[in-house]
Amino acid sequence: MNAMTEGYMTADGRKIGGVLMELKNITLRFGGVVAIKDISFDIRDGEIRAIIGPNGAGKSSMLNVISGFYTPTEGSVWFKGYQRGPMRPYQVAQLGIARTFQNIALFDGMSVLDNIMTGRLTLMKSGLLSQALWWGGAAKEEDEHREKVEKIIDFLEIQNIRKTPVGRLPYGLKKRVELARALAAEPKMLLLDEPMAGMNVEEKEDMCRFILDLNDEFGTTIVLIEHDMGVVMDLSDRVVVMDYGKKIGDGPPDEVRNNQDVIDAYLGVSHD
């Protein structure tokens, strides 16, 4: 076994496994604009991996590459040891990679419960005919999935808004419902695009707790983009720092914090 496949122990004593996903020399171009320039890094099983960087650094683009919304111009994505071909987002979702969006993408017209139930679509097995006629395993299956969803609702403490149409919820709760929907898919890997943007301190603390708990309880690997440095340093095991589409740092929070390139990118450099 080489070093790549072995895990490591975190400071708080969690065991991190081997490489779950590896991104090799990813480049992403939109016409003449280079959003991501030759970036490689890996994500390990059970890890909380953060991607940080100033605005426009290409963080969201990176997340979109991972979730299949963008196909990289160059480079390859390896998941569970296999190279992933060009895939549509729904196929990536079916692999067990769930995500949330920077500007919340929920089904506003549907209830919280229905929204979360859509997260389980990829796990439902009964066919069109059986579903249409509500015959065969369809009803039983629905019950089983409903049970799982109730567990997630309990976990995220949103029992009292179960039947509320999502469009009526305040921002913070919408973020939580979006997380619930992503969790409902029982993902191997969870991508969170700025899960705490626009939240107050209390909401941020709640969200941090949920992220840590779900990583701990379900062993879900988490990749998150976040601007709040305090949050990133507290939560994550390893951090990738991006600036102008390039990777300028990669490592545990403490190491990255002291990296001169990272400090320059965030605070600016004097040109004298």
Add this chain to the structure above:
Amino acid sequence: MPDQLLYAMEVTLNGLMAGVMYALVALGFVLIYKASGIFNYAQGVLALFAALTLVGIQQGQVPFAHLINAVTGLHVSSFGFTVPSILAILLTLGVMVLLAIVIEKLVLKHLVNQAPIILFMATIGMAYFLEGFGDVMWGADIKTLDVGLPQGISETVESMTDSIFGYGFFIDNLDIVATLVAVALVAALTLFSQYSKQGRALRAVADDHQAALSVGISLRFIWILVWSIAGFVALVAGIMWGSKSGVQFSLSLIALKALPVLMLGGFTSIPGAIVGGLIIGVGEKLFEFFAGPLIGGATENWFAYVLALLFLVFRPQGLFGEKIIERV
């Protein structure tokens, strides 16, 4: 009860029944509009095509007979057998599903992310193509469609109302069947969209494409599903209208009657399509009954459109449509 009131009641009932027929067509529009934001101009032609195919299969016609005869010099027209109604309806449904797949593969797939007006233009193209294709496939002559639905005036209703009011209402049997079918259809569609996994996926796609992709829904599958369901609704509308007034080109024009229904009910609401259809149906019959004699009659041709126009001025989103709110 005064005669005038009884007449009015009979007219209202007839209006309700006619409204159901309008609603049947409008329903197809709403389904596609909700799921994909496309105003499907071809919905009326879909109904025509479904009815043509049904008659063709039922009577054992050879498809493209004229074309085959012209090219090969043969004189084929019929296989010489008839197909039972139920089987013919199922086969036609199969053809409509096939058509949905072809439409997705040849048209929609290539127009992803285009502006709604582009997709609208594409459906206009589809409408003309399908109209011609239907003619070539099954011939342009007027056909009678008989799938065994009861015809004529319902004697039960007549004798029943006669014994209550002393005046028998004239209600078409076919209209009663159409009403029952429409109710069953709406109930089935509602149950399917509320309680099945595909129905949930369908509502999800209707709400937000990006979010739907992220939970693993294939948009292409959903589009095929929606167009198949719209094809199924078109088939039902085609059967009802075809049994009523024969299968001919003018069947596709019922789509025009669905427009005011949609403006009243809102483009995004299934209950809206039903209520809108009923209001238009009853409205135009009652208006003709009361105001027709005063202004020389023939009001049924324009009443629906004037009503729709009024709605556009005072409530552009329709009775049940989603209110258009822009954030500034």
